[in-house]
Each structure stands twice: as C-alpha cells, then as structure tokens.
Amino acid sequence: MLSANPQDMRHPEYxxxxxxxxxxxxxxxxxTLILTGDADIADVHAHAGAIEAGIPNARRVVVAGxxxxxxxxxxxxxxxxxxNFIEQNSN
Numbered sequence: 462m463l464s465a466n467p468q469d470m471r472h473p474e475y476x477x478x479x480x481x482x483x484x485x486x487x488x489x490x491x492x493t494l495i496l497t498g499d500a501d502i503a504d505v506h507a508h509a510g511a512i513e514a515g516i517p518n519a520r521r522v523v524v525a526g527x528x529x530x531x532x533x534x535x536x537x538x539x540x541x542x543x544x545n546f547i548e549q550n551s552n
Contacts, residue, residue, distance in 0.1 A: 483511060483515055486512060486515025486516050487515060487516070487517060489516045489517070489519075490517070492518065492520075492546070492549075492550035493512075493516045493518075493519040493520070494519075494520055494521075494522065494542070494543065494546040495509050495512055495513055495519055495520065495521040495522070496521075496522055496523075496524060496531060496539065496542065496543075497509045497521070497522075497523050497524070497531075498523070498524050498526075498527035498528045498529055498530075498531040498534070499523050499524065499525050499526065499527065500526070500527060500528040501527075501528055501529050502529075505529065506523075509521055520546065522542055524538060524539065524542070
C-alpha cells in the first residue's frame, strides 16, 4: 500500500520523532491488555514481556493454539478476553 502511495509518507507535518519507546512505557497510566499467541515467534513474546514489564499494572495473556493473528484464528476467545478486560477496568 505504501509502495503504491509513497506520497503518504512525505508529509513534513507528520514526521516521526526518534524517541525510544521502552524508557517511556511507565508513563502509560491506563489499563493495558497485551495479547500474544502461543505459536507466535520468540521476538513477539520478548517484546510483549518487555512491554508488560514497562507498563504499570499491564496484563499479558497468551492465547493457546494461535499465532500472530489470533483475532482471526480464535475470534470468539479474543473478543471474550478483550470484553472481560474492558468490563473489569471500567470506572
């Protein structure tokens, strides 16, 4: 999509800042659910673990029998997890 529309990446008003995210994760103050599939690659699990460790009170769930696109592989289970998380964290 970007190859077909390279002009979409050339807006000077939308320049990406080169700030590293991991040192700033502790600034996130909202309930955070991190989902990974148990068949996902090791890098994804490592990144999810680092994100979980960096965000106060983050919750990580590994969905059994899925890979990276768990929402297509087990949509009912993923929906249930997300809805339960939202309900548990609503004010």
